[in-house]
Amino acid sequence: MRPLKLDPDRLFPAEPRTRDIARALYTEIGGLPIVSPHGHTDPAWFATDAPFANATELLLAPDHYIFRMLYSQGVSLDALGVRSRAGTPATDPREAWRTFAAHYHLFRGTPSRLWLDHVFAEVLGIEVALDPASADHYFDTINTALATPGYRPRALFERFGIEFLATTEGADDPLDHHKRIRESGWGGRVVSTYRPDAVIDAEHEGFxxxxERFGALTGEDVMTWDGYLAAHRRRRADFRALGATATDHGHASARTANLSRAESAALFDRIVTGRFEAGESELFRAQMLTEMAKMSVEDGMVMQIHPGSFRNHNAALFASHGRDKGADIPMRADFVGALKPMLDVVGNERDLTIILFTLDETTYARELAPLAGHYPCLRLGPAWWFHDSPEGMRRFREMTTETAGFYNTVGFNDDTRAFLSIPARHDVARRVDCAFLARLVAEGQIADWEAAELAHELTVGLVRRAYKLGEPA
Amino acid sequence: MRPLKLDPDRLFPAEPRTRDIARALYTEIGGLPIVSPHGHTDPAWFATDAPFANATELLLAPDHYIFRMLYSQGVSLDALGVRSRAGTPATDPREAWRTFAAHYHLFRGTPSRLWLDHVFAEVLGIEVALDPASADHYFDTINTALATPGYRPRALFERFGIEFLATTEGADDPLDHHKRIRESGWGGRVVSTYRPDAVIDAEHEGFxxxxERFGALTGEDVMTWDGYLAAHRRRRADFRALGATATDHGHASARTANLSRAESAALFDRIVTGRFEAGESELFRAQMLTEMAKMSVEDGMVMQIHPGSFRNHNAALFASHGRDKGADIPMRADFVGALKPMLDVVGNERDLTIILFTLDETTYARELAPLAGHYPCLRLGPAWWFHDSPEGMRRFREMTTETAGFYNTVGFNDDTRAFLSIPARHDVARRVDCAFLARLVAEGQIADWEAAELAHELTVGLVRRAYKLGEPA
Amino acid sequence: MRPLKLDPDRLFPAEPRTRDIARALYTEIGGLPIVSPHGHTDPAWFATDAPFANATELLLAPDHYIFRMLYSQGVSLDALGVRSRAGTPATDPREAWRTFAAHYHLFRGTPSRLWLDHVFAEVLGIEVALDPASADHYFDTINTALATPGYRPRALFERFGIEFLATTEGADDPLDHHKRIRESGWGGRVVSTYRPDAVIDAEHEGFxxxxERFGALTGEDVMTWDGYLAAHRRRRADFRALGATATDHGHASARTANLSRAESAALFDRIVTGRFEAGESELFRAQMLTEMAKMSVEDGMVMQIHPGSFRNHNAALFASHGRDKGADIPMRADFVGALKPMLDVVGNERDLTIILFTLDETTYARELAPLAGHYPCLRLGPAWWFHDSPEGMRRFREMTTETAGFYNTVGFNDDTRAFLSIPARHDVARRVDCAFLARLVAEGQIADWEAAELAHELTVGLVRRAYKLGEPA
Structure with a gap:
């Protein structure tokens, strides 16, 4: 078996002087607390603190980065234990893990490889590389560890040095797990994020x-425009009461609208009664972004917009396995025209923060950096999803910094449901940022003390301020 | 206070061998004359040679790169002394400068930071870095300098080693300042550029x-198609008589048209009488690009096309402050379909030069380099506006050179109204080009003597030939 | 005259440690056999083994990379001996070569320069650089060499170490040259590729x-939908019988369709009778991609899709000189929506291979890598045409690897009719891949032994498997 050993200088530039600068910067910020303002971990983990099941259920079956790659090379999702609409397949978890190990070379050059090796080496203490020969050793070692107290969710949260962790729940979620976390007296700061897509997207199968749950939870008549807006206000207040500071909106496009009250009410009537024409569901989502922005002006919640994914592109797989099975594909995006109606309403608000994400990197330099480098309410979210990777992050900095600067960005989001990988993901981001800053120093653009200040800002300063988290105690 | 000291090797690659090559190339071309064929300085400066007012009015209030960044972070334009439709605000220039100094860290990693530090250190001789503690020292030092003869416009022009400087005036401009420059006997070569947008764009508020001024200046009946074209010919001749060699066209898109004479005349009638339908003003602008190209075949003027900016995106700011307040945002561009009607008419003209610029970098490798690498009349303008930056220039070379080569490009444009920054901007371009060439040498793609030839071409050779400036005396 | 000497470390990174890694990788794979699964050499060369004519006819007149660059700088195609619709111009080949030599500096920084210098130095043994002074020496040396047995097509094929070479023929081609190659007993593996564009594109002037030839060759009634499909099946079998493993489709867009049998038949009737409306010819091409994919499921042929070129953009040049004269320009491409109808039919087929190419690099990270990183049938072709260059290949790896990995790519295609440049083109690709892998090693992302495995895969492993070529004897 081959050894597993992380290069302490990984992701730093090879050129020795630049590498030394990067390493010096990283030494100062590599160990700072983790601030994770956007992600998809399960609040039940922290509410119950129950142990995780096994290596396959924890690391393999839920990770779409992993199973999509194996699927692309002909491995069936059943063989990996991925749940379908018919339920969890009767796959032996050990066999699934062996299949994964046999295909681990597919991840060479991908961020999944960086994250997984970090999890294996740093979180799980494994000292050999994953391959067919070590598959059983991995499976047994991981399962043994998961059964111990040190690998329960709260223990890992503390060991990881997490200062803040946001999960994401729908407008129709009762937030029971978050209440239980609060009531437990545990000191970990885990809060929700208000994500109302399912009650806004009339094309969503669960709309x-x-x-109905939205109405039941709020007591509002959500079939009227006024009642519907009031219900949003109530639920936003519910989320805030449990510590949430942000909302999140995952629309297909960034389109916004600025309809009159009467137009909005009439459109809403057609939407909730299902009598809308082609394009009206998108217009309604567009109007709702503006409504959410106006509510954010009122209540101070930070607004995140994540547009541009063609969901469930693989029709047969959606039929058999449902959502989130690795078949979401980015689309070309427009922000300049799309955001204008909303910006006409709230664009010059100085206390409002709207964080923009994209899956279309061509918008970084052309649209997003110029917009964020002008409008007071706009900030740029980090490189997202397929671009949450060393090259993706490097391109993000190279294509946004010269126009938007560093201070119109908001630090890193791990955006993950893979809890064990959170330190790995933040570590990659910190290293890539230090590498970028080191190049600016080596090429005489900024001084070393400025790079040190910036490294701190990119790691904890900007995220705390952008998401209104306050300074840690 | 911290020292201000420019790294003599700034913007060169960190790798020592490549850096040595870059430095050697730069040593040969860094001091060559400045040829500035496209910019927005005020010809009144050189006509009157009056001293500049103060640091805020010269460096801060007119520079949209600067005030847009501060505005994006919540600073009001009034606080910076930026003029609104109501006039220049009653802001104390010293207070405005202090506000700027307090936010100078926002520019880390931006080209503004490079340009400003160069202006401070090289043009103004300041030896400490700008920050709140040094703000007053800066303000006083700059103002004292500006009152001396050495900082008058003509003295700076000569000190900067400017061989040629083009300003930009509208078709309705009487060119009085340019006449006065000519008549003054001063040896500086300052000429205009013919920019007829305001008499072509029926959607412009001043159309x-x-x-009307266009008709008055030319004595032509500009309400008829024939008279309107004749007026353009007259004004082009007026501009040429004062040394101009080029025209410039800042349309929203690169769309061109190839209408018949009868169609053009009928469209023009609708345009000038305001009876045009949606889309017809764009069609008219499209046809006018082709008309301008045909006139360029006749009179030899070089044609510059600068498409793709969504002007005045911020509605409230446009209402309060008017144009050019940092709210112009790039849009996605198309050249392949858009230029075809014009190229069907003039594309194979060998003595015509049409220089294309873009704000959409995705067109560099996909459209512009293939077009310029084929059509004899086409050349590529340098990285423009938001992309006039080290990374932007690097991407320009990386994405155009392999298909269009170096010889279908035209050197650097500073495109600026910030007169003091002209040497800084050309210096950045020269350094980035030397860095790019050095990499080609270090990686064995070209010989060192070829890189030296190319560095000279990129600095002075290509621009003199593309803009038909002749060799210097 | 200046010496011509290829840098043995060309295209490797300048940084010494990374360069050492790259060189070590290249040492292992630089000499591996050439597998060329997609190109445009003339099978008559290998059928007849007749000597090539002269330097101009072999290297200059047929190479659109070369003559487009000279044309862009005002050189006429006649002066270069390029054939027009009126026939081959009466240009003295030596004079044409001198014109080329006088403009050779235009290629600095382009891949043509790399390929040509490699051909001159390695294939032809020339020891001085091409410039006006050496033009005649080149012309005479090359012509002398071409008259010797060692420069005949089969001798060069063997000297180049070509393991497999695919040409491209139309559905109406009788494949006589390929039959003659087979019957000759010569051991070189030269096969065809089935490219049915001319019988699918109703807008092609030769449709x-x-x-008609398609019907005559197959004996099918190609004016009926069933007969037309049967004719495709027959010709695919003909191509397979002569060793072909792949089809190729060069449509303007990647659009696919999934019409019913009745809809397809009705559309076909309109197409073959010329009674189709605007858009229907594109719809027919779209449906035919899906039909071809279904046939590939049946017969196992690998499908290549090359969309996105605006053919014959220069109207006057097309009128005078016809197709393939350097006036094809890339367009913006869409794959996410365009491919869905076809993928709804065959997307989850594990034994089908569809290789996607693009001229729009913005689709690499946004669309192609996510699609290929999910669908089992999809693979990514290498950087194509204008992007078949060091920077183009680097961008391809940087923008696809993190999402699609290396194993969803298929190695290199030279895609060339310039036979002498085949070793040069593969050498550039191998060097750029080694440079990319070396950086991953130097930055601690993969181990050196993994890079060595990957270098072998990128050179011969992936291409042999993707194109179903089998292992060499």
Whole structure:
């Protein structure tokens, strides 16, 4: 078996002087607390603190980065234990893990490889590389560790040095796990994020049911425009009461609208009664971004917009396995025209923060950096999803910094449900940022003390301020 | 206070061998004359040679790169002394400068920072870095300098080693300042550029008034298609008589048209009488690019096309402050379909030069380099506006050179109204080009003597030939 | 005259440690056999083994990379001996070569320069650089060499170490040269590729004539939908019988369709009778991609899709000189929506291979890598045409690897009719891949032994498997 050993200088530039600068910067910020303002971990983990099941259920079956790559090379999702609409397949977890190990070379050059090796080496203490020969050793070692107290969710949270962790829940979620976390007396700061997509997207298959729960939870008549808006206000208040500071919106496009009250009410009537024409569901989502922005002006919640994913592109797989099975594909995005109606309403608000994400990197230099480098309410979210990777982050900095600067960005989001990988993901981001800053120093653009200040800002300063988290105690 | 000291090797690659090559190339071309064929300095400066007012009015209030960044972080334009439709605000220039100094860290990693530090250190001789503690020292030092003869416009022009400087005036401009420069006997070569946008764009708020002045200046009946074209020919001749060699066209898109004479005349009638339908003003602008190209075949003027900016995106700011307040945002561009009608008419003209600029970098490798690498009349303008930056220039070379080569490009444009920054901007371009060439040498793609030839071409050779400036005396 | 000497470390990174890693990788794979699964050499060369004519006819007149660059700088195609619709111009080949030599500096920084210098130095043994002074020496040396047995097509094929070479022929081609190669007993593996564009594209000027030959060759009634499909099946079998493993489709867009049998038949009737409306010819091409994919599921042929070129953009040049004269320009491409109808039919087929190419690099990270990193049938072709260059290949790896990995790519295609440049082109690709892998090693992302495995895969492993070529004897 081959040894597993992380290069302490990984992701730093090879050129020795630049590498030394990067290493010096990283030495100062590599160990700072983790601030994770956007992600998809399960609050039940921290509410119950129950142990994780096994290597396959924890690391393999839920990770779409992993199973999509194996699927692309002909491995069936059943063989990996991935749940379908028919339920969890009767796959032996050890066999699934062996299949994964046999294909681990597919991840060479991908961020998954960086994250997984970090999890294996740093979180799980494994000292050999993953391959067919070590598959059983991995499976047994991981399962043994997961059964110990040190690998329970709260223990890992503390060991990881997490200062803040946001999960994401729908507008129709009762937030029971978050209440239980609060009431438990545990000191970990885990809060929710208000994500109302399911009650806004009339094309979502769960729209009617979500709307019904939305009405039931709020006591509002959500079939009227006024009642519907009031219900949003109530739920936003519920989320805030449990510590949430942000909302999140995952629309297909960044399109916004600025309809009159009467137009909005009439459109809403058609939407909730299902009598809308082609394009009207998108117009409604567009109007709702503006409504959410106006509510954020009122209540101070930070607004995140994540547009541009063609969800469930693989029709047969969606039929058999449902959502989130690695078949979401980015699309070309427009922000300049799309955001204008909303910006006409709130664009010059100085206390509002709207964080923009994209899956279309061509918008970084052309649209997003110029917009964020002008409008007081706009900030740029980090490189997202397929671009949450060393090259993706490097391109993000290279294509946004010269126009938007560093201070119109908001630090890193791990955006993950893979809890064990959170330190790995933040570590990659910190290293890539230090590498970028080191190049600016080596090429005489900024001084070393400025790079040190910036490294601190990119790691904890900007995220705390952008998401209104306050300074740590 | 911290020292201000420019790294003599700034913007060169960190790798020592490549850096040595870059430095050697730069040593040969760093001191060559400045040829500035496209910019927005005020010809009144050189006509009157009056001293500049103060640091804030010269360096801060007119520079949209600077005030847009501060505005994006919540600073009001009033606080910076930026003029609004109501006039220049009653802001104390010293207070405005202090506000700027307090936010100078926002520019880390931006080209503004490089340009400003160069201006401070090289043009103004300041030896400490700008920050709140040094703000007053800066303000006083700059103002004292500006009152001396050595900082008058003509003295700076000569000190900067400017061989050629083009300003930009509208078709309705009487060119009085340029006449006065000519008549003054001063040896500086300052000429205008013919920019007829205001008499071509029927959606421009000043269209009717500009058209009226256009008719008055030329004595042509500009309300008829023939008279309108004749007026353009007259004004082009007026500009040429004062040394101009080029025209410039800042349309929203690169769309061109190839209408018949009868169609053009009928469209023009609708345009000038305001009876045009949606899309017809764009069609008219499209046809006018082709008309301008045909006139360039006749009179030899070099044509510059600068498409792709969504002007005045911020509605409230446009209402309060008017144009050019940092709210112009790039849009996605198309050249392949858009230029075809014009190229069908003039594309194979060998003595015509049409220089294309873009704000959409995705067109560099996909459209512009293939077009310029084929059509005899096409050349590529340098990285423009938001992309006039080290990374932007590097991407320009990386994405155009392999298909269009170096010889279908035209050297650098500073495109600036910030007169003091002209040497800084050309210096950045020269350093980035030397860095790019050094990499080609270090990686064995070209010989060192070829890089030296190319460095000279990119600095002075290509621009003199593309803009038909002749060799210097 | 200046010496011509290829840098043995060309295209490796300048940084010494990374360069050492790259060199070590290249040492292992630089000499591996050439596998060329997609190109445009003339099978008549290998059928007849007749000597090539002269330097101009072999290297200059047929190479659109070369003559487009000279044309862009005002050189006429006649002066270079490029054939027009009127026939081959009466240009003295020596004079044409001198014109080329006088403009050789235009290629600095382009891949043509790399390929040509490699051909001159390695294939032809020339020891001085090409410039006006050496033009005649080149012309005479090359012509002398071409008259010797060692420069005949089969001798060069063997000297180049070509393991497999695919040409491209139309559906209406009788494949006589390929039959003659087979029957000759020569051991070189030269096969065809089935490219049915001319019988699919109703807008192609040769559509009717090609369709007639298609019917004559197959004996099918190609004016009926069933007969037309049967004819495709027959010709695919003909191509396979002569060793072909792949088809190729060069449509303007990647659009696919999934019409019913009745809809397809009705559309076909309109297409072959010329009674189709605007857009229907594109719809037919779209449907035919899906039909071809279904046939590939049946017969195992690998499908290549090369979309996105605006053919014959220069109207006057097309009128005078016809196709393939350097006036094809890339366009913006869409794959996410365009491919969905076809992927709805065949996307989850594990034994089908569809290789996607693009001229729009913005689709690499946004669309192609996510699609290929999910669908089992999809693979990514290498950087193509204008992007078949060091920077183009580097961008391809940087923008696809993190999402699609290396194993969803298929190695290199030279895609060339310039036979002498085949070793040069593969050498550039191998060097750029080694440079990319070396950086991953130097930055601690993969181990050196993994890079060595990957270098072998990128050179011969992936291409042999993707194109179903089998292992060499």
């Amino acid at each position: 009617a049911a979500a709307l | 009717a008034a500009a058209l | 009717a004539a090609a369709l």
